[in-house]
Amino acid sequence: MTFDPSTLKYDANGLIPAIAQDHKTGEVLMMAWMNAESLSRTLETGQVTYWSRSRQSFWAKGESSGHVQKLVELRVDCDRDCLLMLVDQIGPACHTNRRSCFYTAVRSGEEVEILVPMAD
Amino acid sequence: MTFDPSTLKYDANGLIPAIAQDHKTGEVLMMAWMNAESLSRTLETGQVTYWSRSRQSFWAKGESSGHVQKLVELRVDCDRDCLLMLVDQIGPACHTNRRSCFYTAVRSGEEVEILVPMAD
Numbered sequence: 001m002t003f004d005p006s007t008l009k010y011d012a013n014g015l016i017p018a019i020a021q022d023h024k025t026g027e028v029l030m031m032a033w034m035n036a037e038s039l040s041r042t043l044e045t046g047q048v049t050y051w052s053r054s055r056q057s058f059w060a061k062g063e064s065s066g067h068v069q070k071l072v073e074l075r076v077d078c079d080r081d082c083l084l085m086l087v088d089q090i091g092p093a094c095h096t097n098r099r100s101c102f103y104t105a106v107r108s109g110e111e112v113e114i115l116v117p118m119a120d
Numbered sequence: 121m122t123f124d125p126s127t128l129k130y131d132a133n134g135l136i137p138a139i140a141q142d143h144k145t146g147e148v149l150m151m152a153w154m155n156a157e158s159l160s161r162t163l164e165t166g167q168v169t170y171w172s173r174s175r176q177s178f179w180a181k182g183e184s185s186g187h188v189q190k191l192v193e194l195r196v197d198c199d200r201d202c203l204l205m206l207v208d209q210i211g212p213a214c215h216t217n218r219r220s221c222f223y224t225a226v227r228s229g230e231e232v233e234i235l236v237p238m239a240d
Contacts, residue, residue, distance in 0.1 A: 001231045002229055002230055002231075003229055003230060017137055017151060019139055019148060019151065025146070026145070026146025026147070027146070028141055028148065028204050030197065031137060031151075031202045043226075075224060075226070075234075076224045076231070077151065077221040077222050077224075078216055078218075078221045078223070078224075079221070082221075084148050095198065101197040101198045102195040102197050104195060104198075105193055106163075106195070109122055109123055111122075111196070114195075
């Protein structure tokens with residue numbers, strides 16, 4: 001069946017959560033949001049474009065920083081309301097310069113930073 | 121710093137997305153939603169409890185099926201508005217009996233099923 005972004009289930013704001021996972025290591029890098037148009041742009045260009053809820057605009061990941069995400073494979077979940085993207089991430093995915101946004105672990109009830117910012 | 125579920129950023133419905141990842145293989149199994157109370161229950165019991173948006177009730181994963189998710193480690197993202205849970209998943213995570221909910225890949229523009237249901 002040909003994939004059609006309009007067949008996904010978007011929320012009341014027309015958005016769907018998209019998880020980015022390193023296609024080589026399996027590390028979960030970040031989660032952000034897409035609308036149908038940002039997903040179409042992602043598929044057309046091969047580079048991940050999200051929808052920025054705070055700026056209310058397209059967010060071509062890495063456009064200014066160079067930390068682009070190249071789409072390796074798109075996956076859709078059973079309910080068609082969440083996306084998983086296997087990506088080739090250049091440099092850090094996180095705006096804090098860490099490889100992943102999930103750098104805070106909860107261990108024995110305490111928050112622990114488990115990743116340091118990457119060298120420039 | 122002691123972790124406090126009330127310090128997370130929940131959406132207008134009091135929910136936060138929670139990604140479940142196999143702690144051994146790195147496979148992303150599913151994404152569902154939690155409220156502060158379901159997260160507290162998860163931390164207290166060590167078994168993942170979501171909030172079911174369709175049923176508007178707590179959803180102790182695997183309560184009826186036995187396909188429980190044991191929490192191995194909780195992680196919080198930089199914006200504190202998304203959770204990553206490393207879990208020990210018993211059996212399939214997906215209600216279709218597949219190991220992961222993300223069993224549909226988009227390859228050359230076509231939807232392809234990449235996982236088959238697990239044997240009982």
